[in-house]
Amino acid sequence: MKKRNLLWLYLFLFVSIIDILFTANGQLEYRYYSKPLIILSLWAYFIASSVAIKGTTLRKAVSAALICSWAGDVLLLFPNLFLYGLGAFLLAHLCYIFAFKIAQKNPFAIGQVNFIRLFFYNLPIYIIAAFVYFLIQPGLGNMKWPVIIYLIVIVMMATVARERFGNTNAISFWQVFIGGLFFVVSDGILAINKFFEPFPESGVLVMGTYILAQLLIVRGIMAHGQEYKVATKK
Template sequence: MRALSLAPVAVVTLVHLIALVTGADTVAAWSQVLLMPALAVVLLALPPGDRGPAWPWALGALAASWVGDSLPKVVPHDAQFLAMIGGFAAAQVLWIVAFTRVDRGRSPFAWTLLLIVVAVALLAVTVPAAGMLAPAVVVYGLLLLAVAWLASSHGWVGALGGAMFVLSDGLIALGAFRPELVDWSNRDLAVMATYVAAQALFVAVVLLTRSPDRTFGRAPRRGTRAPANP
């Protein structure tokens, strides 16, 4: 079942990325709507005891991300960007809660510093061009920073997911407010590939960090006792 649950993610992601490369806009648009439900299958296909204590929050984050993917397709053009960042902002909040509901270590200082530098640079470039949306951009940037920082406290899997998330959302922000800086072909492919990779890695963090001795990507804490033999 665990192997089979990955099949929808692989198939939908492959279809979506191929559609982006080939310019099949209709296929790309509607396969995007299926990405987060496919990832939700990975969570829901497992017995509740194998999903980790934070799985409801992770499922909520995937649902909010689905709203961010889907709502812009049905609202007026001038509301599409706000609909997208509204859904994704809710997802960021839910991922923050999820990452604080499971055992975690400390985010490496160098990684924390790098995140701050990247966040400040992105905000410095995009906020002056955001106009009335500037406050929303700042709030969203801080949420993104918090998600990436908390994810990195769960080892290299979370850190890689956080990096992919920052890269994906950074490209979206630059495309919206400073398009001349990211005016290259296949930018959408890079956005979506890193977006799906980040969400998949976050789901992996939730599934693999069930207890202090089962955190993936870092050693158990000192003083953690091994379970007694029955």
């Protein structure tokens, strides 16, 4: 890996650690500077390290997801803009769904689908989402439908990540899938803290799992990248 690419990765890890420390110490005023740099540095790392898929739809989709995530991070710094932040992350997940779909072998091939088996494969994800919704539902108020729509989309993101099994290399699959699960966990903790019962460790847990999610997803897409480039040349 080129030194320039590693520098972006080190910057991402550095600002992520700094932001978590600010969160843990309650120094929220400094997060206006640290939090926006997290995804910006990860996006720069992705662009610098994904030359193999330059100009492809896959690279554009992941870039769009990261840009929307950055917008969501900034908007969520302001409590009165929570709904707009939720919308930005909704767009990010839609971009990731599309990216996960095309980051596999024969992504649009039509084959026989066993819906019963598919349901049981995805059941753990459904259970996590249902449990979170059960906890937060009484406190949603007029946020009920935006949260339901968001919950459906993030579940779709995680299940599409799981459906890549056997349709990409093992490293790409596991990194993207685990990243998707971390995203579900991060948003679940955020929802429980906001709509059910606040707890002091939530900020660190939300950011820790969120940072891991984004990094694993980007690394997983990059692991698939060379195969994708070869396939598009055929």
